[in-house]
Amino acid sequence: MGLVQLQRQLVDYRTSLYDEGFLDEQFTQLQELQDENNPDFVVEVVSLFFEDSERLLNELSKALEQQIIDFKRMDARVHQLKGSSSSIGAQRVRQLCIVFRNYCEAQNREGCQKCLQQVKHEYSIVKTKLESMFQLEQQILNAGGSIPV
Amino acid sequence: MEVAGEVLQSGSSQELHVLAVDDSYVDRKVIEKLLKISSCKVTAVESGARALQFLGLDGGKGSLGFNGLKVNLIMTDYSMPGMTGYELLKKIKRSSTFREIPVVIMSSENILTRIDSCLEEGAEEFLVKPVKLSDVKRLTKDCVTRGETEGKDGGRVDKRKLEDDNHTSSSSSIPSSPSTTTSFGCGLATSELPLSPMHSSKRAKLRDRD
Numbered sequence: 001m002g003l004v005q006l007q008r009q010l011v012d013y014r015t016s017l018y019d020e021g022f023l024d025e026q027f028t029q030l031q032e033l034q035d036e037n038n039p040d041f042v043v044e045v046v047s048l049f050f051e052d053s054e055r056l057l058n059e060l061s062k063a064l065e066q067q068i069i070d071f072k073r074m075d076a077r078v079h080q081l082k083g084s085s086s087s088i089g090a091q092r093v094r095q096l097c098i099v100f101r102n103y104c105e106a107q108n109r110e111g112c113q114k115c116l117q118q119v120k121h122e123y124s125i126v127k128t129k130l131e132s133m134f135q136l137e138q139q140i141l142n143a144g145g146s147i148p149v
Numbered sequence: 150m151e152v153a154g155e156v157l158q159s160g161s162s163q164e165l166h167v168l169a170v171d172d173s174y175v176d177r178k179v180i181e182k183l184l185k186i187s188s189c190k191v192t193a194v195e196s197g198a199r200a201l202q203f204l205g206l207d208g209g210k211g212s213l214g215f216n217g218l219k220v221n222l223i224m225t226d227y228s229m230p231g232m233t234g235y236e237l238l239k240k241i242k243r244s245s246t247f248r249e250i251p252v253v254i255m256s257s258e259n260i261l262t263r264i265d266s267c268l269e270e271g272a273e274e275f276l277v278k279p280v281k282l283s284d285v286k287r288l289t290k291d292c293v294t295r296g297e298t299e300g301k302d303g304g305r306v307d308k309r310k311l312e313d314d315n316h317t318s319s320s321s322s323i324p325s326s327p328s329t330t331t332s333f334g335c336g337l338a339t340s341e342l343p344l345s346p347m348h349s350s351k352r353a354k355l356r357d358r359d
Contacts, residue, residue: 032282033183041182045179048178083176083278084175088175
């Protein structure tokens with residue numbers, strides 16, 4: 001695929017992520033912080049988000065497997081996940097975290113379990129999409145082109 | 150008068166050293182970037198305890214960090230395990246050595262009682278997360294300007310008052326961002342800080358730029 005097509009594909013892909021609600025304005029803010037001094041800034045922050053999220057989702061799974069659930073602790077984890085997803089603009093994950101916190105507050109085990117499944121699902125989708133987007137960007141750079149804004 | 154403008158442009162001698170406190174890796178990375186873009190030196194730590202350690206409030210020497218830089222501004226997350234940002238704020242404001250360092254609280258939750266308690270305890274500002282570059286630029290710019298104009302403004306002003314003796318009385322316009330502000334001072338110079346309302350100093354800057 002030619003460079004121009006690659007660039008067009010990236011722009012379309014990125015636009016779809018916003019249109020479909022996977023990403024919000026905050027992601028744009030992050031991109032605007034990237035410059036020649038720190039050309040991998042977005043990838044670095046998003047990678048931290050992936051690490052953080054995977055750890056939190058694991059801990060949440062374990063917490064829900066317990067006989068006696070520590071809802072307060074779970075809520076703290078969900079709050080952290082909500083915070084980091086908000087910071088990178090992962091809108092759907094963030095919105096689900098809000099619902100999840102309500103279930104934690106209500107100490108509703110079933111609600112929490114359902115929410116956790118949904119969050120895991122949305123997280124894996126946005127992760128795949130962001131990775132695809134980064135791959136496209138890398139292809140463009142490898143072809144000697146620049147990333148369109 | 151071009152003084153304020155020149156100072157902001159020349160940069161390095163007025164570079165602020167900001168201590169950022171947040172338990173989230175992601176948020177630390179982002180705030181660090183926002184501050185670097187705003188021409189600040191940054192030290193980012195993951196907890197209130199580490200922040201106190203860095204400041205030397207846990208029994209150490211002074212507000213000199215390990216690289217000898219005085220801290221001009223502290224930005225801390227509110228919800229942190231162990232010591233909350235609010236608790237950190239209280240400790241700083243109750244310290245005779247550090248109470249003049251402005252402390253800004255950041256929180257993803259826009260809760261009025263929370264905002265009020267923080268301001269009551271002496272927080273300069275309460276920012277709702279995610280923090281924007283425009284927030285950081287405004288904060289740090291006002292910090293530099295305060296450092297420049299302090300000493301010319303005269304005595305301390307009660308935090309709750311929105312008027313300053315040396316400026317014409319201004320409307321109590323609240324900035325359109327979700328943050329709530331009272332007064333600001335950064336202590337770039339070593340003498341005592343007068344606390345003037347931020348919007349009032351903005352007005353002064355606008356006048357100076359004409």
